[in-house]
Amino acid sequence: LLLYSSGILVGLITWDFAMAIIASTFRRFLSKPILMGISIISGISLIGIGIYFAIQAAKVLFT
Template sequence: MSLLNPLTILFWLGIYGSVLAETTKVITHNQIIINSLAVIIGIILWDTIMATTSSGARRILSTSVLKNISILSSLVVMGFGIYFGIQAYHTLF
């Protein structure tokens, strides 16, 4: 499902596009094709492994543990948001 998500596709195109723009100056056409195939295979493997891991964890972990993990990860993400918000404020002002 993640592989077909338009936002995921745009994310990976943006990341790889910026890397590809720099590397085209120093590598050959064949190397570009090999690197592109390696990135695509890596993305497919990553998404498949993450989906398999999450579905396996759902069977092993209880609902309360999953809820606590969700709360903890939410707090961590909010902490990063606050930290980077403060950094942006100091940079701008």
């Protein structure tokens, strides 16, 4: 259990650091309007995924 938990934690930390490095690298090459567009599209996507899973949960709970 300790080995698997440690592996998951190391994987998450590695992923977070990699994403932070990639984001800071590409930030230099992208303009503010493009970054805003990416942020808006990401936010809308997350809202859509949340709604989808809420509908799926409601179907499971009420049928």
